[in-house]
Amino acid sequence: MIISRIVKTTTAACVLGLTLAAPALAEKTIRLSILHPEDPYNNAQGAMATVFKSLVEVGTNGSVNVQIFPDGTLGKDNEVIQQMRDGIIQANISSSGGLAQHYPLMGIFDMPFLYANIADAQDVVSLESDFGKMFAADIEEKLDVEVLGMIEAEGFFSITNSVRPIETLEDMAELKIRTMTLPTHEELIRSLGGAPTPLPWPEVYTALQTGVVDGQMNPIPIVAHAKFSEVQEYLTITQHLLTPYTLMMNSDFYNSLTDEERYVVDYAARSAVYAGKGIGRINEASDKGLAGLREAMKVNMIAPAELERFAEAAQPAVLALIEEKFGQEGLDMVNALQAEIARVSGN
Incomplete structure (x- = not known):
C-alpha cells in the first residue's frame, strides 16, 4: 500500500x-x-x-x-x-x-427519480x-x-437498449443493463425488473455491440459522444439519476x-x-446530443403517470441501501436533499 x-x-x-x-x-x-x-x-x-x-x-x-x-x-x-x-x-x-x-x-445522489x-x-x-x-x-x-x-x-441519465422501446415498467423486464460498479445503481435496475450487469467503461461499446448487455444508462451527451447510437436502437428519456x-x-x-x-x-x-x-x-x-441522436435512434419519453410507477418501484430499494450503508446520517442527508427539491419546485 x-x-x-x-x-x-x-x-x-x-x-x-x-x-x-x-x-x-x-x-x-x-x-x-x-x-x-x-x-x-x-x-x-x-x-x-x-x-x-x-x-x-x-x-x-x-x-x-x-x-x-x-x-x-x-x-x-x-x-x-x-x-x-x-x-x-x-x-x-x-x-x-x-x-x-x-x-x-x-451516494445519496443515487436516489432515483427525485427531480x-x-x-x-x-x-x-x-x-x-x-x-x-x-x-x-x-x-x-x-x-x-x-x-x-x-x-x-452532463444532465440526467437516460436508458438505451437494443431490444424494445421502454414505455412501461413491464418493458424493463429482464433487460440486461450495464451499470457502473455501484450497489445503488445495480439495485436501481434490479428494482425496475432489469438485470444489472456491472462493466468497466472501456468494455461498454463492445458489450452493447455483441449483445453481452442489452443496454446501458448515461446522460445524453455521453450517449452521443460514445457513439452508442451505432449499437443501440432505442433511447428512453427517464431522467432517473443526476x-x-x-x-x-x-x-x-x-x-x-x-x-x-x-x-x-x-x-x-x-x-x-x-x-x-x-x-x-x-x-x-444540439446535434452533439439529443437532436443528433433522434436522427439515429427511436426516442421516447415515459408518460408522467408511468414514471411514478418507476419511482415507486425504485426509491424504497435504493433508500434501504443508503440506510444500510450510511445509517441515520445518510437518511438525514437524503431528507435534506428532498426538502430542498420540494422548496425549489414549490411543492
Whole structure:
C-alpha cells in the first residue's frame, strides 16, 4: 500500500515537473486537474476550466496562474483528489464516483427519480441552495478542502437498449443493463425488473455491440459522444439519476491567497459553474446530443403517470441501501436533499 502510494505520488510529481519547466511562472500557481478534454465547447469540465483560468489570471493581474491538466493526465479521479488533498496539486473537478471514495455520502445522489426537471436540479445541486451549502460544508469538514462549486454532471441519465422501446415498467423486464460498479445503481435496475450487469467503461461499446448487455444508462451527451447510437436502437428519456461534478481546492493553498486573490478565485469558480451548466444544456439539446441522436435512434419519453410507477418501484430499494450503508446520517442527508427539491419546485 505504501509503495503503491509512493509510486502514484512520484508519477504525478514527474508529470508536474515536466510541465513546470515552462518559463515565467506566476508567483502562485493553481494546478487544476479535469477528467475531460480542455475544450470549452464540447464538455462541461472543459468550459469550467477555461473560464476559471481566464478570470483568475486576469482578475489577479497575473499574480495567480492556472495550469490545466486535462483528460485525467495525473491519474484516476480518486488518486487526483488525494493529490489535491496532499497539496501536490491545488485544485480539481471531480466526478461523483471519484469523490465518493473519499466522501462516501456522495451516494445519496443515487436516489432515483427525485427531480421534476433539469431547472430544479440545477437550482438544488448548487452552492447557492441551502442544501448545497450544507453538503459542501460537510465535505470541507471531513476532507479539509475548499468546495468552490457544484454542478450537475452532463444532465440526467437516460436508458438505451437494443431490444424494445421502454414505455412501461413491464418493458424493463429482464433487460440486461450495464451499470457502473455501484450497489445503488445495480439495485436501481434490479428494482425496475432489469438485470444489472456491472462493466468497466472501456468494455461498454463492445458489450452493447455483441449483445453481452442489452443496454446501458448515461446522460445524453455521453450517449452521443460514445457513439452508442451505432449499437443501440432505442433511447428512453427517464431522467432517473443526476450526479454532481465538484470543484475543490486544497485548503492550505486557498488560505495562503490574499483576500483579493480569494475574492477572484471565488467569483471565477461561480462563473465557471454557470459556463459548465450552459454548455451542458447546449450540448444536450444540439446535434452533439439529443437532436443528433433522434436522427439515429427511436426516442421516447415515459408518460408522467408511468414514471411514478418507476419511482415507486425504485426509491424504497435504493433508500434501504443508503440506510444500510450510511445509517441515520445518510437518511438525514437524503431528507435534506428532498426538502430542498420540494422548496425549489414549490411543492
